[in-house]
Amino acid sequence: MIRCQRLDDYLNGEMIDVERDRFEAHLPACETCAREVRSARTLQGLLATANVELTPIPVHLRRRIHSRIRKARTLRFAAGAVAAAAIAVAVTWRLALSPHSTDVSNVNSARAIVPPEVPVRIAFPDGDVMAVRQAVDSKSITFLWVYQSPRAEDSQDSPRRDQ
Amino acid sequence: MSDRLEKWAPRVYRSALRLTTDPHTADDLTQETMLRAWRRRDWLRDPQAVRVWLFRITANLWRDRIRRNRSPIARPDPLDDVRAAREAGPHRQLIGEEDLSRALRSLDSLPDRQRQVLYLHACEDFSASEIADVLGISPEAVRSNLSAARARMRELLPEMYPVTARTERTS
Numbered sequence: 001m002i003r004c005q006r007l008d009d010y011l012n013g014e015m016i017d018v019e020r021d022r023f024e025a026h027l028p029a030c031e032t033c034a035r036e037v038r039s040a041r042t043l044q045g046l047l048a049t050a051n052v053e054l055t056p057i058p059v060h061l062r063r064r065i066h067s068r069i070r071k072a073r074t075l076r077f078a079a080g081a082v083a084a085a086a087i088a089v090a091v092t093w094r095l096a097l098s099p100h101s102t103d104v105s106n107v108n109s110a111r112a113i114v115p116p117e118v119p120v121r122i123a124f125p126d127g128d129v130m131a132v133r134q135a136v137d138s139k140s141i142t143f144l145w146v147y148q149s150p151r152a153e154d155s156q157d158s159p160r161r162d163q
Numbered sequence: 164m165s166d167r168l169e170k171w172a173p174r175v176y177r178s179a180l181r182l183t184t185d186p187h188t189a190d191d192l193t194q195e196t197m198l199r200a201w202r203r204r205d206w207l208r209d210p211q212a213v214r215v216w217l218f219r220i221t222a223n224l225w226r227d228r229i230r231r232n233r234s235p236i237a238r239p240d241p242l243d244d245v246r247a248a249r250e251a252g253p254h255r256q257l258i259g260e261e262d263l264s265r266a267l268r269s270l271d272s273l274p275d276r277q278r279q280v281l282y283l284h285a286c287e288d289f290s291a292s293e294i295a296d297v298l299g300i301s302p303e304a305v306r307s308n309l310s311a312a313r314a315r316m317r318e319l320l321p322e323m324y325p326v327t328a329r330t331e332r333t334s
Contacts, residue, residue, distance in 0.1 A: 012305075047267070052177075
């Protein structure tokens with residue numbers, strides 16, 4: 001009788017494994033609970049099947065979702081690239097305004113920050129951006145190639161591959 | 164990442180449809196849910212939490228719309244709109260097309276809260292505590308609505324409970 005009082009807990013999926021096993025073990029001897037469980041399973045199976053079969057997602061909706069996500073991704077990358085470029089400009093501006101900007105030590109320190117042709121990853125919340133300093137014959141101007149990091153996208157996804 | 168996220172779209176759409184009972188509103192809710200999920204995709208580290216998280220976004224968006232009166236009151240029977248798009252499946256021959264249609268019509272005829280909790284439990288296999296989390300109601304409210312929904316469905320679909328009917332006749 002005590003176990004029958006937990007029928008709703010069983011039907012609602014609120015039992016831990018041990019409790020569920022114990023409840024199921026008493027079903028053959030309890031016609032009332034067995035009937036309720038069979039009814040609930042019948043209903044659940046019927047609704048689950050009907051839900052999937054009669055409610056397919058419209059094709060246009062799939063396309064629209066894909067399109068909106070792709071557009072959002074492009075905008076995010078553009079924002080990241082602009083931010084990276086702004087950082088590069090700020091660093092260059094500071095070096096140019098420095099009273100010791102022509103010192104070799106300063107130029108070297110700038111090169112130490114962004115060595116030529118060595119990609120540097122700049123992390124942003126929405127995805128990393130790679131920046132590569134291009135070698136130019138100037139001490140006050142720095143050109144950077146900025147592009148979205150493909151490995152950044154992979155690394156974001158990697159913990160979720162088991163979905 | 165977006166591919167893995169987009170695979171959830173059909174389930175989000177079905178959930179939105181059962182939540183709103185309006186295909187057009189469900190369409191909007193699904194798009195907003197998927198876009199919001201993509202923007203916050205870093206929260207998707209825990210695969211087990213994804214489905215609850217997605218359905219909670221949908222439910223929150225729906226609540227926001229109701230508060231702002233942006234959506235019409237749910238229509239009683241949206242199935243006519245989606246029925247045209249259905250596809251043949253192996254289960255139909257076993258259960259019967261009309262049975263499936265009646266089951267969904269009966270589900271959609273339930274009061275809002277009963278319909279929502281029964282859908283999430285029967286079709287998405289959510290526990291009562293997960294449903295409470297998604298819908299933002301107490302677990303007690305989930306349990307009482309589930310019991311009421313089951314009882315009402317039994318009244319609406321008596322012939323689909325052959326075991327129950329046979330047992331009750333013989334007892």
